[in-house]
Amino acid sequence: MNETDERDIRRTLATYTDLWVRHEMDEWGELFTEDSDFITHRGVWWTTRRENVRGHKDIPETVVAQKKHYTQEIVxxxxxxxxxxxxxxxxxxxxxxxxxxxxxEDRRGLVTLVLVRQPTGRWLIRAAHNTRENGLADGKR
Structure with a gap:
């Protein structure tokens, strides 16, 4: 992978995090392919962009207000x-x-994503799997 591709992917994921924190789910959804898969930390599997966006919109306002504390780092x-x-x-x-x-509670987790370059050169998310860490005291992953 060349530096330009990695930079573009990192930029896409920075936008992903920013839109997630601001709860701009329609714009966030545009970072996914139409046929994208998203598996939530609870094991719910959405198989289209539309399902993914709809599912992520359907959360209580009290949780949306807490998103300002969310951070995500590329590993x-x-x-x-x-x-x-x-x-x-x-x-x-x-x-x-x-x-x-x-x-x-202080939550943490990992997300595995598969991104695909579109003919336009733009990188979109084809699949994502969000896994919440169980918080074991020993800190092992």
Missing amino acids: SVQAVAPDVALVHTAWTWPGHRVSTAEPP
Whole structure:
């Protein structure tokens, strides 16, 4: 993979994180191919861009308000084929609460993404698998 491809992929994922934090799900969805797969940290599998966006829009406003604390870091970018990249990211979401009745928890996880270069040169996400770490005290992955 050349430096330009890696830079473009990193830029795409920086946009992904920014749009996620701002909860701009329609724009966020444009970073995915129409036939993209997304597996959530709970194991829900969406098989189209539309399902993915709809599912990510359907969260409580209390959770949306907490997104400002979410961060994501690229751990690795690897070429799999000339127009295919495998990317791993690590995310953190400190003080996350599903509801105000529950105590906050510091969440973290990993996302595995497959990106494909489009004929226009733009890199889009073809598949993503979000895995929440279980928080074992020993810190092993």
